[in-house]
Each structure stands twice: as C-alpha cells, then as structure tokens.
Amino acid sequence: MTPALVLASSSPTRRAILADAGVRFLVDASGTDETLIDATTAELVAHFAREKALAVAPRHADALVLGCDSLLDLDGRPYGKPASQLDAERRWQAQRGHTGILYTGHALVSTTTGELHAEVVATAVHFGHPTDLEVHAYVRSGEPLDKAGAFTLEGRSAAFIDSIEGDAGNVRGLSLPALSRLLRHHGWSITDFWTDQGE
Numbered sequence: 001m002t003p004a005l006v007l008a009s010s011s012p013t014r015r016a017i018l019a020d021a022g023v024r025f026l027v028d029a030s031g032t033d034e035t036l037i038d039a040t041t042a043e044l045v046a047h048f049a050r051e052k053a054l055a056v057a058p059r060h061a062d063a064l065v066l067g068c069d070s071l072l073d074l075d076g077r078p079y080g081k082p083a084s085q086l087d088a089e090r091r092w093q094a095q096r097g098h099t100g101i102l103y104t105g106h107a108l109v110s111t112t113t114g115e116l117h118a119e120v121v122a123t124a125v126h127f128g129h130p131t132d133l134e135v136h137a138y139v140r141s142g143e144p145l146d147k148a149g150a151f152t153l154e155g156r157s158a159a160f161i162d163s164i165e166g167d168a169g170n171v172r173g174l175s176l177p178a179l180s181r182l183l184r185h186h187g188w189s190i191t192d193f194w195t196d197q198g199e
Contacts, residue, residue: 002192003112004063008056013152014068014174021176024195030055030067034080041073042120045105050118053107060111064186067107070173072125072149074100080148085139088150092135095127095149096160102149102171108182117185121175123166125149130160148173 007014010029018025030052036044053067072079074095082088102123109116130138138157144150151157153164153171167175180190 001062002188003110004060005193006056006060006063006065008052008065008067009173011068011173013154013172017169017172017174017176021190022194022196023190024193025066026060026063028056028059028065034069036078036080041071041076041078041101041103042105042122044078045069045071045103046107046118046120047105049105049107050116053109053116057109057111063111064183064188065109065111066179066182067109068104068174070102070104070148070171072100072102072151074098074149079150081146082144082150085145088139088144089135091150092130092139092144092160093132096135097127097129099124099126100149101125104170104173104175104178106175106178106182108179108186110186115186117182119175119178119182121167121170121178123164123168123170125151125164125171126162127151128160128162134160 005025007025007027008030032051032055048069049067053065057065105120107118143155169175
C-alpha cells in the first residue's frame with residue numbers, strides 16, 4: 001500500500017507545486033525554529049529541511065514526510081525571509097545587478113523504516129536592475145516579506161529577474177526532480193502518488 005506523502009510546510013507555493021504536478025499529499029507544518037546557525041547556506045537548508053521532516057514524522061504512521069527549506073546565498077551570505085519592509089528594500093538594493101544562488105534543502109523520511117534521504121538543489125538567479133522607485137513600490141506591495149531572498153519568480157518581482165540557471169521549481173521552494181529522486185531512494189516512484197493513480 002502506498003504510504004501517505006506529508007509536506008512538513010505551510011508554504012502555499014510548495015503546496016501549489018505539488019498540486020499542479022498532480023501529486024497527492026497531506027500538509028502538516030513543522031513549526032520548527034529556523035534561527036540561522038554558523039554554517040554555509042547549503043548546510044543550513046539541509047539542516048532545516050531535515051529538522052522539519054523529523055519534527056513531523058512522529059505524528060504520522062506509514063508515511064513519507066518531506067521537509068524543505070530555502071535560502072538565497074548572495075556573496076557567501078545566507079538570506080531567508082526579510083524581517084521588515086526596510087530589510088527587504090535594503091536587500092533588493094544590494095542584490096540588483098548581481099547573481100545569487102537559491103538553495104533548497106529537501107529531506108524525505110520514512111516513518112515506517114526511519115530511513116532518511118536528503119538532497120540540496122542550487123539554482124543561480126540573475127537579478128535585473130530595478131530602479132529605487134521600482135524597488136520601493138515592490139516592497140510596499142508586501143509580496144517579498146514572506147519569501148526567501150525577498151523575491152519570487154511567479155509574482156511581481158518576476159519583472160526584476162533577468163534569468164535563472166537551473167530548476168525553476170527549486171527557486172519557488174520545491175524541486176520536483178529532487179523529490180522524484182528521493183522517492184526512488186525509498187523504493188517508490190512519483191507516479192505512485194499521482195492523484196489519478198488507481199482511480
């Protein structure tokens with residue numbers, strides 16, 4: 001019997017990625033502490049993804065629990081969600097015209113076996129050159145305040161992203177190819193979790 005796939009995140013974007021791909025899943029947000037520790041950006045997202053998955057796992061039997069975490073690395077420094085509008089504005093003033101690396105950690109744990117597999121995916125984001133007025137208007141829209149790196153590909157800031165190199169889903173918070181690989185490590189295919197499977 002196919003186990004339940006549980007997303008240990010309240011992110012509406014991650015939910016939308018799975019739903020749009022026809023994946024059947026449950027949501028159980030972890031509520032774990034995401035205070036930055038002394039580590040590289042890749043190590044941080046791997047750590048937080050693992051912590052989220054492990055925090056939710058005990059609440060579910062016969063399930064695969066997926067934890068994800070995203071941070072933007074700009075010049076070797078990790079950036080999560082901005083703390084305020086002022087913080088978001090300062091970030092955009094610093095990152096425009098530069099390239100950042102969006103890292104997302106993915107951790108998938110089986111509550112049946114206790115086995116955990118993880119993967120970190122990196123995507124380069126080439127920021128455009130929005131003017132001060134455009135940055136101010138964007139920040140006042142409120143959109144960047146709950147986004148890692150203070151931007152998103154599918155919203156207003158799409159106009160300020162020149163290009164990316166890599167997985168667009170990863171920038172949005174969940175790489176479907178990474179999830180597919182992690183499911184295979186547990187002996188399952190992503191097709192086993194399609195909503196129309198067996199119907």
